[in-house]
Amino acid sequence: MFVTFANSQERIRYAGKPTGKSIKKSFPIEFDFRVSQGLLPITYDFPANFLGERDYYDVAPPTIENEYYGAQQYQGNLYSTGSLNLSHSVRVKKWLEVGAVLSYNGSFRNIYSTVDHSVITTDNRHSFFFTPTIRFAWFTREWVRMYSSVGLGVGVMISDDPQFRNVTFHEKEIQFGPSIQLTGFGISVGKSVFGFAEAGAVGTLGLFTIGIGYRIKPVSKSF
Amino acid sequence: MKKLIFSLVLAVIGLTVTSCVIEEGSTPPRETQAGKVIFNYTEQFISNNVVLADIAIKINKFSEAPAEQKNAIEDRFFPQFKPRATGNTWNLLNSNYVVTTDGKSLETIGAKWRVSQYNDFFVINIECTGSKQWKVTSQMSSNGQITGSSDLTIKALLPETSSGAALFDYSVSGSCNYHAYSDNSISVSCTIKELMKFVLANQQSYYQASSRFYAAGGKIEMVVTNINDNDTEKRDLIIADLSSSVGTNIVNRITFKGVTQTW
Numbered sequence: 001m002f003v004t005f006a007n008s009q010e011r012i013r014y015a016g017k018p019t020g021k022s023i024k025k026s027f028p029i030e031f032d033f034r035v036s037q038g039l040l041p042i043t044y045d046f047p048a049n050f051l052g053e054r055d056y057y058d059v060a061p062p063t064i065e066n067e068y069y070g071a072q073q074y075q076g077n078l079y080s081t082g083s084l085n086l087s088h089s090v091r092v093k094k095w096l097e098v099g100a101v102l103s104y105n106g107s108f109r110n111i112y113s114t115v116d117h118s119v120i121t122t123d124n125r126h127s128f129f130f131t132p133t134i135r136f137a138w139f140t141r142e143w144v145r146m147y148s149s150v151g152l153g154v155g156v157m158i159s160d161d162p163q164f165r166n167v168t169f170h171e172k173e174i175q176f177g178p179s180i181q182l183t184g185f186g187i188s189v190g191k192s193v194f195g196f197a198e199a200g201a202v203g204t205l206g207l208f209t210i211g212i213g214y215r216i217k218p219v220s221k222s223f
Numbered sequence: 224m225k226k227l228i229f230s231l232v233l234a235v236i237g238l239t240v241t242s243c244v245i246e247e248g249s250t251p252p253r254e255t256q257a258g259k260v261i262f263n264y265t266e267q268f269i270s271n272n273v274v275l276a277d278i279a280i281k282i283n284k285f286s287e288a289p290a291e292q293k294n295a296i297e298d299r300f301f302p303q304f305k306p307r308a309t310g311n312t313w314n315l316l317n318s319n320y321v322v323t324t325d326g327k328s329l330e331t332i333g334a335k336w337r338v339s340q341y342n343d344f345f346v347i348n349i350e351c352t353g354s355k356q357w358k359v360t361s362q363m364s365s366n367g368q369i370t371g372s373s374d375l376t377i378k379a380l381l382p383e384t385s386s387g388a389a390l391f392d393y394s395v396s397g398s399c400n401y402h403a404y405s406d407n408s409i410s411v412s413c414t415i416k417e418l419m420k421f422v423l424a425n426q427q428s429y430y431q432a433s434s435r436f437y438a439a440g441g442k443i444e445m446v447v448t449n450i451n452d453n454d455t456e457k458r459d460l461i462i463a464d465l466s467s468s469v470g471t472n473i474v475n476r477i478t479f480k481g482v483t484q485t486w
Contacts, residue, residue, distance in 0.1 A: 109248075
């Protein structure tokens with residue numbers, strides 16, 4: 001759908017012009033570097049983070065053990081970095097860019113002792129994603145581009161697995177999985193240096209994303 | 224190119240420090256909350272023993288009463304579950320309590336009775352050791368949440384109120400130990416340091432599941448042992464001091480890991 005729309009948009013722009021070399025003229029390759037931050041990314045702990053995380057002692061049967069150890073600790077605030085993204089893409093057609101995004105999303109929480117309020121363990125999660133992406137520009141002007149994109153890749157989440165009964169025993173839990181990104185609407189404003197924002201996105205980059213980027217057009221290369 | 228890399232690094236650092244709170248932390252429990260948890264279980268376990276002993280003592284009173292007083296005693300102490308005897312076995316009708324006597328009055332020194340609940344899930348043996356004084360023991364008795372044993376001495380006290388279902392309150396001494404019903408990863412050993420007073424609660428619904436005796440005085444030490452803790456035994460000492468309690472105004476000072484708080 002994106003391809004059809006972006007491609008047709010290009011054809012419309014050239015409608016009325018003579019056919020032949022003027023349309024198929026060489027297109028200068030363009031490199032694109034971006035850094036961005038995404039809000040509400042989907043990581044492998046998505047159900048807990050977005051549907052309301054339940055403390056283990058809230059859902060476990062009220063046994064003496066659960067009550068006793070649950071009463072000796074409490075959770076601090078849960079902090080999240082959002083999705084920090086570093087991407088690189090190559091513009092291979094006027095309407096098409098291919099590239100990849102490296103993403104990191106960290107969430108951090110301290111578990112405190114009830115008795116002296118010291119930090120007795122942490123519940124931290126680090127997610128890394130590598131997402132090859134195809135970006136379809138369906139509106140292209142000198143200063144403004146609008147686009148949609150899709151991406152599919154892989155990811156890993158490394159999380160603390162605090163053993164609540166014995167907080168001195170600490171293991172890391174590692175989860176592998178897919179990285180998926182669907183961006184409904186993206187807009188970039190600028191020329192070589194540009195700002196951009198994406199919304200209506202679902203995936204590991206975040207529901208809303210903003211960032212800055214830099215475009216390079218090597219003189220010697222072209223398609 | 225260096226300028227580009229420098230700019231991107233700066234941008235990444237800028238974004239990294241913008242982490243935000245996405246979920247507020249939980250409200251901290253009181254510092255001695257864990258000690259209160261253990262005290263509650265201990266109080267409940269001792270109460271389970273005292274409730275069964277109290278049933279035996281009341282059935283003894285019922286059985287020894289003159290015929291003309293039996294109805295009044297039955298109505299007062301057993302308003303819901305009527306005691307009926309078959310040989311040396313007493314059943315409280317429509318309940319899960321069964322009392323087995325040795326044929327002697329429970330007021331006779333040396334008399335030994337047995338009281339069971341939930342088809343022998345919770346069983347005590349009660350032996351008269353003096354005037355209005357009994358030894359109460361249980362072995363691996365369970366109330367569904369914890370399983371344990373006890374070795375208690377109870378002595379009858381005049382109840383706080385002379386009406387209602389209370390025949391006696393009790394002073395209790397001795398010790399008990401228990402662990403979780405499902406496993407024994409945590410165990411609790413209790414020793415009564417100062418005579419504890421147990422008072423009948425919820426007198427209007429006596430012998431219902433919610434009825435119990437509650438601690439209204441005395442002092443008890445509880446040692447919690449985690450025997451699954453990475454192969455190292457970890458012990459926590461908890462002290463509950465109710466000696467400042469007056470009547471039904473319970474003052475329970477609980478000490479846990481060096482912190483004392485009043486509950």
